[in-house]
Amino acid sequence: MESLVVTGPSALEWRDVPSPRLHDDQDALVRPIVSATCDLDRRIVAGGSPFEPPFALGHEAVGEVLEVGDDAGSLAPGDLVVIPWHISCGGCVNCLRGLPGTCSSVPRLASYGTTAGGKWGGLFDEVVRVPWAAHNLVALPATVDPRVAASSADNLTDAFRAVAPVLRADPAASVLVVGGTASLGLLTVLCARTLRAAAVTYADTDAGRLAKAAELGATALALAEYPDRVDGDFDLVVDASANKAGFRCALLSTRPGGTCVIRSIYFGDVPLPYFSLYATGITLVTGPPHATPLVPDVLALIADGSLDPSPILAGPYDCADAVDVLLAPPPGKPQFIRPRIMSDRHADRGAVR
Missing domain, CATH: 3.90.180.10 (Medium-chain alcohol dehydrogenases, catalytic domain)
Structure with missing residues (x-):
């Protein structure tokens, strides 16, 4: 064969x-x-x-x-x-x-x-x-x-799994997706919208993906580069950037007590802003889909x-x-x-x- x-x-x-x-x-x-x-x-x-x-x-x-x-x-x-x-x-x-x-x-x-x-x-x-x-x-x-x-x-089930637990518990939760990969961030937006998330923001450096996210019903946030954090009060943040700066941005953009789900794969050590996370007490979710x-x-x-x-x-x-x-x-x-x-x-x- x-x-x-x-x-x-x-x-x-x-x-x-x-x-x-x-x-x-x-x-x-x-x-x-x-x-x-x-x-x-x-x-x-x-x-x-x-x-x-x-x-x-x-x-x-x-x-x-x-x-x-x-x-x-x-x-x-x-x-x-x-x-x-x-x-x-x-x-x-x-x-x-x-x-x-x-x-x-x-x-x-x-x-x-x-x-x-x-x-x-x-x-x-x-x-x-x-x-x-x-x-x-x-x-x-x-x-x-x-x-x-x-x-x-x-990928589609991975995106669904990233948002479903939080949105099923709290449909009013605000969602931020930190994009950067070809499709996983957009699939996450799609799943969040399917589950009727009250507000979904999609942040990325790519104009094409931003336009697609807007078509899917997200608020598109254009980035020149990944900031330390995105302004806002996000209950659920999903990292789909596959970028270490995007990873940090996702962690620091999660509101105190919120949930940050890492769906990117990193093939090595990634710096963790531990003291900032200690101060906010977020729930960090990672692992294979x-x-x-x-x-x-x-x-x-x-x-x-x-x-x-x-x-x-x-x-x-x-x-x-x-x-x-x-x-x-x-x-x-x-x-x-x-x-x-x-x-x-x-x-x-x-x-x-």
Whole structure:
């Protein structure tokens, strides 16, 4: 089969590799039919990560089940499923706590598309093996277009998780999103608006993203550079900047007793303005996005029309064009499609053809 492989900084190629096989009765083989790029993928492709190439790229996708083991629950060939980014067993202490991104049955941060916890393939591959498939795969609702749902495997659910706990407890909470990445900040604005946040401010240095945030209903705050803090009284601040100055800005912009959620990934130590944080007593939330428990909630919002990430998506492009597109990516979240190969058991699922 073909696998999209990172071979070095700004170096990608399709390689012919052995097709995966079922290793266990709980496994499934799945064909990604819509693959989306996470903001992290841009850094990986550019060489801005600690992951040593070569390795397969991609960790957001909707796929078509091709083959299942004897103990894969109700999964069947032809089913359309979201493939969450992380590998998790569903039965360890951390999984039972709702923390599958820290599953203790696999190496820490085991995932598709990186080498952080081993090599599990990438979700641009023609086929991937999904262990503990009944737990790891989430059925796509019949009315949901796979192209709209692909990013629920990571970024879209990550954005939802960043704002949902605070906004469900206090819908009147004021929200600040410190942007800087291609799409995660905008997805966070979208989720906050979906959950009817009373006020959402989006701060960024990029004019295109600021305009998009305004279209999504946020107050757009143009920055020449990230300040120490943004003026205002923000109950919830989300760092989606992937910038150390943006990280500091998010922390110091959170009101006393408020919540600051760090959704950026930093591959090293980041200075912490501890005494300022001590003085305000904010709640700091970080850690990997635990997607699987919340993917059904996100899909339900997509299904009822409340949540539509389409304005932030780019494409779709043919998978064959992935190298060219990803080496010079457009704004937003590029998506790539390949045709289904199973008989269409679910003709009303908006399948990509």
